[in-house]
Amino acid sequence: MFVDIASTIATILGILTVVFAVAAWVFKNWLKNYLQELKPNGGSSMADSVKRIEARIDFLTKEMIDHLKGHE
Numbered sequence: 001m002f003v004d005i006a007s008t009i010a011t012i013l014g015i016l017t018v019v020f021a022v023a024a025w026v027f028k029n030w031l032k033n034y035l036q037e038l039k040p041n042g043g044s045s046m047a048d049s050v051k052r053i054e055a056r057i058d059f060l061t062k063e064m065i066d067h068l069k070g071h072e
Contacts, residue, residue: 037046 039045040047040051042048
């Protein structure tokens, strides 16, 4: 009876270890790919897109201020 319980516990611990290892591997790869999008890479990353949007907003804001100053 004790051998059956020990065997069952060992099996459950083995399964949990494998499940945890697979989940950790999946999470690590997902995080690696996610963080890679946040690094500038010459044009196609999310960081580059945000930088371009910020530059356009800054330009448009300056143009709007200059335009409004001309109407005073």
